[in-house]
Amino acid sequence: MTAPMVRLSIRSLFLWVVMAIVTITLVISSGLSIYSQVNAYEEEIINHVETLTELVASNAEMYIEDGDEFATTTKLNSLNVAPIVLNVNVYRFATDPDTRFTLFASYNKPGQALARPEELDSEYTRLRGNYIEVVRKVRGNTNLNEVLGYIFLRASAEGLQEQIGSTILINLTVMLLMMLVSFLLALRLQRVITDPIEDLADFLQRISRQRDYGARSRSSNVRELAILSEAVNVMLMRIQEYVQKQQKAEEQHRKLNASLEDMVSQRTVALKDANQELIQTLEKLHQFQRQIVQNEKMASLGDMVAGVAHEVNTPIGLGVTASTMMLDRLANIQKEFESKTLKASTMSKFLAESQENLNIIYRNLNRAAELISSFKQVAVDQSSENSRSFCFAQLVNEILLSLRPRLKKVGHNINIEVDPTLTVESKAGPINQILINLIMNSIIHGFEGIDDGNIDICAELMAGNKLKIVYRDDGKGIPPDIRKRIFDPFVTTKRGQGGSGLGMHLVYNLVTQALNGSISLTSEEGHGVEFIIVFPVAGANSA
Template sequence: MSQPTVQLSIRSLFLWVVMAIATLSLIVSAGLTSYNQIKHYRETLRNDVVIFADLLGAIYGDMIISGLSDHEEEQLDGHLSKLAASPDLINLRIYEQDEAGDLNPLASYTREGDFPATPKQTSIGQYFEPVMTADAIEIARAIENQQGRTAGYVYIKFSTQRLNREIEQAIFTTVAVIIVILALCLIVSLRMQKLITQPIERLGDFLSNTSRQRDYSARAEPTNIREIADLSVSINVMLSRVQEYVQKQRMAEEQHRKLNASLEDMVSQRTLALKEANRELIQTLEKLHQFQRQIVQNEKMASLGDMVAGVAHEVNTPIGLGVTASTMMLDRLAIIQKEFESKTLKASTMARFLTESQENLNIIYRNLNRAAELISSFKQVAVDQSSENDRIFCFSQLVNEILLSLRPRLKQVEHDIRVDCDPALVIKTKAGPINQILINLIMNSVIHGFEDMDHGEINIIAEMMTPTKMKLIYKDNGKGISNDIRKRIFDPFVTTKRGQGGSGLGMHLVYNLVTQALNGTITITSEEGNGVEFLIIFPVESSESGKLPLKGE
């Protein structure tokens, strides 16, 4: 059995999960903290700048509104130069707005090393709200007089370098804290990993050694971890049960070996007896098959003998009438010859002789013709029953010949037989099996189906299903077949007339003829009291011309 590919271990999985959770937690918390701190720094700086701008506007606003002399302007520049104490202030400019709306600078301050800021009059309005860039924040405040008219503006630009340094320091501190905490988490994780995985590894090694050595008496050692301890207990219980099972199996194998040793002689004796019984059974079965084939053949010959006896009886009547008429003709001919020789022959006697002769000859002709038809039909049926070669024949004519051969038996009863078949239906197949099948089905209906019935009906329907397959339906309105007999109807020696002359081979013979001689199928549908229906389907060769071949062809 191939070992599965190991992708992850508990050790690495535990380490990765713990470090991933710790890293994600620290990054999220540090990010939120840094974001709030930076936001707080920016808001503080913004508020300080706004307050400073409002304060300067209030301080210098009155001076600008009341008007400044040259000396006061110099003092104002001196005051502004003191703003150098603020390291974050880059530029400060105070503007006065004249009647025309133009801005005139009154005083300004620029941090040493920086360029003075000169915002345009058209753009100073955008600094009423603090504008913060990467390295500076700019703000402007309007100075209004008592009438609410703008008298001037104060523009201030502060540096954000100190803010950026504080932000960088905060980020560096946060990153350093994250690294230290992750290092501590790694150390703790390795310690916890070792604490958890070592008992599992020992338990795995124990199971591996136990499976290799098959020492099921070994037991796993307990651990301080509850889950692994429960697992060890379960493994020990399993090992104890396996040990018990192995011991029982060894005892059973030992008993089995002893039993095999005692059974070998018995088996050899029984084998010899079984061989002898099988040989006798095979011989009996062969004799049974021979007896069955002989009985089936006897059944065929008995059926043919009954038909011969019937036909002989039927032929005897027309031949007897013909013999009687011919004898009468000989007597009349002797009288005429005697009178002719004695020259006493009269015309009336001659006329009566001719009339009687014509009547007798007609009787002789009709009866001889009738006998010839019976003999011809019997000859054809007999030839069909003894021949297994395919021949071309008209199916309806074949059925009529069969019914004619059965007339001696059928005229003793008042049952109707209807044939539904195209008179022009010509096929090529074995006629003998069809003869035997229909004879057995008809006689089966007469003997069994119409028992205790004065008038029964038999329908024979023949039609082509396909150009090479024929369907033959045989049904009667007799008393039907019970369910237990219907299931075994085609088995040999199945009969309801046991001890009354029934052999039980008629339907078995029909089944063999359909399936073996005609290579077809036969199915039965019957309910007790509702008659029986046989469906026979077998392959044929339909004649192309639809006509019978001429004799000699």
Template structure:
């Protein structure tokens, strides 16, 4: 359906087209016919003027030659029988012996009753020769003819005639009226014929339109359009009937399909309800299993964190045993030497040399005890800070380089037997406020991954740790090594849980998953990996910090 009604109809287009063509055709034909008829009347009038002027010229030539004006006047008087002759003047040459002298002189004239003699026409005689001219008012026609001697051919004079054009005008007006009447009558006939013809075309179209509207409104696709005597409309009606037939078949097929669907739906409703119930139960069990899996995964991640802390405790405990053992040995030796001095003092056998030796040994042993106890105190302090950071989620201000060095110091028990080199590049005055615990765990996991996986079968490797501010509130940690890199099949899912190359060899596959969670959830940052197999790895970690400054 169109948005707006059409401004034209077949009836109007047909009538306007036919009437326009007929009107233009009749106008052209009438104008042409009228022009030819008026031209014919004009030719007749000119011929009449030519014949009459020639007759008067022949009649008057002998009188002009003999110079008898009484006879020519009588001859001109016969023109009264011709009512359309208004004036007739005969002119002669003043000196007819001179051939080159063309000066006319009035010789005789005839004037119709009520008509005055026309004077001053001598100058127009030559221009009116064989060129009849109708006056500006259209009331008369003027013409002139030369008069010659019949025997000698000498030019004797001129004849001037003025003829009335009343009959010519009357015939012209009658012709115009006749043509106009004929055009009007033909236009009426053409309009009537076109009106009847358009009814013969528009009425079947209206009937067909009404039929389609009724069919569309009532959706009665079983009805059929009637034929027409016009071939095109009959073809259109047949095409509409074919379309209705196909639509009827389609509607019947659709009704049958809907009936089958209703029956199928009624039979499947119970089955759907049963399967929906079973699906709900299965979904409930699946959700419970998924929750248990998440709990198990969180427990494993927590165990992994505690396991890394346990490994650190064992390493630090082993490392602290050495300085404490040396301190105990030195203190035992001091007690033994003190007992010997005490005995010599009590027996009054103490010598100066023995006392000096005791003082030297005491100084040496106390230095040993001080150095080893100081070493143990540094290890315990570093371990305590790392342990506190790992077990808490609170933010604190710290020097970034000092934090990294403390982490490396806590890992020293596991790294001292290896020849790997760790380089830290960071401004020693850089201080930030953020959560130190996640950073501890992230660096410990990355370093241990490099040692276990990246430097496997390598005697010495290099680890670079770089820290810098990328803006006033963002810190970037770049961790890289020159190990064997990560295979492509592992690299694209490196942060997924339980992804490891040491399956069955003690690897849980949760290290990098824990790193990803710590970066994105604990630090609210992002981590990206760049690695090519055989060309090491590079992790770029960016996370927000506060109170960043250089002190």
């Protein structure tokens, strides 16, 4: 398993975080210190220059009033003792109306040119680059509200710049020293924290390689790391116990496998014999099941034969009776004819009775022929697996005709909703058997205790040459426990009462295997049943 790419370590992350905090703190504190010191220096030198300006203004008022320029100039030259003073100009109001102020006296430090103020209308103090310019009013001694003129003093601010530079240099030096000290302390603290973690990581890697779960980690002076080491030791102890239990279990398992090999070989031989016997039994069971299903089909056919035989017996018996009467009447007519006593009235009566008897014989023989033909077609269909073209409505009528002996004993109604022109090509035998089983199931099970039930048989041609048959009744319905396994073999509610439980299983096999279709059931107890059968047909057509 490859180790993931490591981008950061605790050591570097700790160092970066500590140094970032220290650097931000020192930068902010040094900036605030420099700003406050610069403001203090600036305020101090400006106050000093303003004080000099006020002093010069107080001394110059007497000279302006006297108009003594020389004395004023001499007094101003005494400012050479103040090295920061560069220029001092004394202005008074001019007598010329075009000029408001005139230069009364001035002092210029050696090497400095005469400097003039930008304006004299008000008092101000300005710091402009390396210079400090101050303008003050010169007031009279007797009347302080009287303005005699203005004093303009220009001082050097180079000392202020030097102090600012010195302050910045000192603060930067201190900040760098503090950062160096912080870096060294962070390295020391980093080792205190990260070294035990690295030792613990190396210890765990060694344990994972050597699988020596009996080793224990050393404790640390840091409380959190000591808790972590203790937790690792507890985990190793539990892993060691688990490994020991696993080894014991594996040893027992090996011993058990060794003892089970002989038993498995013996059981395998016995299982092969039992399996072979089971296969033979299963084959016999399948044979018996097929035989039982075939017997079920033949039993339904036998019931139909008995019913049809009983049904055919009535019209044939009537035909025999009518023919016997005809023979008797014919013998009487022959005697009278031979004895020459035959009357016209007797002959007329004989002809009328003969016509009536012949009609009786014809109707009953025709009815018997229809029954025999219908039964013959149903019997042929049930015994044949070949496809043929037939009218579906006619097929249903033939089935109902063959079931007439059973149906006339009950009062149930069978409604056929099928297009009389619907002709399909399919296997008629399975369809016969399916409808017969469904009708008999409704009579025997669905309408038990019901005298006037209704059965609906609907058929329609669907897209793709598929025939859909819907069979429904309004009988008792199917209980839920029977409904979910209705198509399984040997499922019946008439166990011990003649029910084999193979009727619906036979229907399911005929639909899915013989007709290659599908069948679905919808039923609620007390609300009848509905079967929907869909299967493909060939050569289907409908008007």
